Amino acid sequence: MSDQAQKPFSFKLLKTDGAARRGEITTPHGVVRTPAFMPVGTQATVKAMYPQQVRDLGADVILGNTYHLMLRPTAERVAKLGGLHHFMNWPHAILTDSGGFQVMSLAQLRKMSEEGVSFRSHHDGSKHMMSPERSIEIQGLLGSDIQMQLDQCIALPAERSEIEEAMNLSLRWADRSRTQFEKMGGPGKGQALYGIVQGGDNPELRVESAQRLGEMPFEGYSVGGLAVGEPQEVMLRMLEVTTPVMPVHKPRYLMGVGTPEDILESVARGIDQFDCVMPTRAGRHGLAYTRFGKVNLKNARHAEDPRPLDEEADCPATRDYSRAYLHHLVRVNEGLAAMLLTWNNLAYYQFLMQGIRDAIEAGTFEDFRQKTKEDWARGDLAPYVWS
Template sequence: MPRFSFHIHATDGRARTGEITMARGSIRTPAFMPVGTAATVKALRTREVEASGADIILGNTYHLMLRPTAERIEKLGGLHKFMGWTKPILTDSGGYQVMSLSALTKRSEDGVSFASHLDGSRHLMTPERSMEIQRLLGSDIVMAFDELVALPAPRETVEAAMQRSMRWARRSRTAFDQGGEHAEKSALFGIQQGGLDERLRAASASHLQDIGFDGYAIGGLAVGEGQQAMFACLDYAPAQLPENAPRYLMGVGKPDDIVGAVQRGVDMFDCVLPTRSGRNGQAFTRDGPLNLRNARFAEDLAPLDAACGCPSCTGGVSRAYIHHLVKSGEMLGAMLMTEHNIWFYQELMAALRSAIAAHDLTAFATRFLARYKARAAS
């Protein structure tokens, strides 16, 4: 089994379907990674996540370094053993959470000093520390440490953050390569930055390719720019990255975001939306999102989505029952909704892979989006 390989099996326009192969298993692309922020995909057991068709999950460096700490997880045998997940795990670098959740953040060339959102304790996150944490966790795919800028922002701010991210990418590469046995078994992805500026994105991509990574992420999107602007960026950003490496769009997104991004050449996704929505009464369906808190579902005996293969939809669980659970604040409601949403996302990815292989992606996307948007319920 190779340490890391990526093979494209078929293309349709700019879209690709393929497979990443690693020691802990294969990842079919395009792939959606359920987010397991604190060593758990919220409301689900790992066997339920695996049953949905997920080949890989995401763990969060920032949250795990604070609680229970990366050192404790390493002592207990690593993140896979700790949470009972045997397939690949990608860990983000912690950069997004450091910027968005932490109080009293101070950036410097060395890294980011921040106060924990849990207890106010002070920490310094550097590229070297990020690589160390991800090594202690035993991540299969490690993300380089970068600096995130919320959009809109002045060009000079975006450019400065991009340039610093490239310097941090090189430091991440050096620190990762010094990781001994972990570096020999895992992969490192670089993160393209540059906001919505095509020239800055091109410069970032060039820097990253000079350093050399196993895969490349498109960072700095889904941070306030809106879908139209994001798609305009994706019209050029994926093509600036190596064709023979996976392209990962970080933090995206809604089902229609994913379909549009796949059409533009993206291979990997992650987002908290299916789990967060499940805990808040929203189900994703082929007919758009449903708000199960709505009184119109109180006597609706239909499943959430008649075409869904999840245990609830195939097992006779009705919208009326889930409406009752959600309105009553019963934890089972969040569990059933989250499981359904994760299944919906994995079935969408499987359908996209099949459509690309059949050279039918445009027709599939047109049908899916027309139905998804036509009867969307609030």
């Protein structure tokens, strides 16, 4: 068996434009074009979307959640049923997170130790232990292409001593995660394991974490512990000190980010992958993302507006339904509102990512970034007024 057959995961850096990077990640389930936005399929589904719709919008990879899937239907059951790709009818790349963030934010009666985190399910109170080894075991059973080490993510602001303690624990867990990943044969299956840079809002700790993590043999590296309530300028400052010391020829993933502006600014600082619940969650709450910025369909000014969200868009949800109709669906709490607005939002995010990739390829990313921000600042056309 060839080395390529044994290790199909790879990353190729195709073009740079300043710090912005365009590349390709090869996985056992297809190529991921970067910079990439990964729609979040928390419980083996991108909420309010069919899998083929998500694919048709341009998504090469989606994210599944280890914490939720280990509780329901359980990783063992998913494995028995053929793995997560088959289970959810998504034959393309899947990244699973470690479950650590959800354990910290959702689970009840958490107890942290060197071994891991013991907790009770927020569903039924059942007891569980999430260790680095168990997290990797679950992700292996799910069969995801890209897996994440278990780390400790703390809320900001925090004292330096607390940040440093969490960073060092995450580094020890990174080593244990890698050992378990190799024990389960992940590299031989063509799968990848990413390490996670921690360090809170402290530049020195961010650099130290990135350097020490870079000495470990991960297929990719993530920046964690940001977008947890800190101002955007803090997040961007941490990226500015972190990405220059991350391995150049490995993919870089900023976890849990974010808004379209966050994505633009993070690409400008060398990030390749993103995920966030924002476009799907916003869609379920009446908020649309467009080339002109955000449109709140709950607003009464849309009640008699016959225009679509964007008549030039390729997405049917964006182009073929009036704002008046979307406003009506939101107001009466119809399920179709969530379906159409989620469709629109994910379409816009993928439209943005394709625009970013094209601009990097053309060497015009800075112009694209400024024009996109100007369009958002200019906003939508004036509200429709009946004559």
